[in-house]
Amino acid sequence: GKGGSEAKGHGITVDYQKAIQNLTDILIDDDKFSEMNKNIFDAIDTDNIGIIQVDQVENFVRSFLRGTQHEDLPNTDFENQHEGIFNRLREKESGEVSLDELSRFLNELLKNQVTKLQLRMEQQKYERAMFNKKAVEEMGDKDAA
Structure with missing residues (x-):
C-alpha cells in the first residue's frame, strides 16, 4: 500500500x-x-494426545503476545488486555482444551487484538501529531534565537 500507516521520523x-x-x-x-x-x-x-491443558494454552499465547513485541517498544505489551478471554478459558472444569475449543478461544483473542491495535493506532496518531506540533514549535524558537 501507499505510505501513511507507517510512522516516519x-x-x-x-x-x-x-x-x-x-x-x-x-x-x-x-x-x-x-x-x-x-x-x-x-x-x-507435544505428546500428540489430541488434548491440551488450559495452562499450556495460556502460557503459549502469553509468550506469543509478548513475542510479537520488542521489549523496548512503547505500549506494546498486549498480554494484560485479554484477561477476560483468559478467564473464560480458566473457567473450564476439565482444565483441558480440544482443537475446536482452541479455535474458538483464538478467534475471540484475535478479534480482541484487532480492536486493541486499532485503538493503539489512533493513540499513536494523536501522540505523533502532538510530538510534531511540539517539534515545530521548538524549531520556531531556534529560528528566533
Missing part, C-alpha cells in the same frame, strides 16, 4: 496497520485460521 513506531491487516487476513480466511489453530495446537500438544 522520531521514536520507535509500530506498524499497527500491518499487524491489523495480518490478523484480519487470518480471521476472514477459514483455511488460514484452521492451519494456524492446528499449528498452535500441535506446538502445545
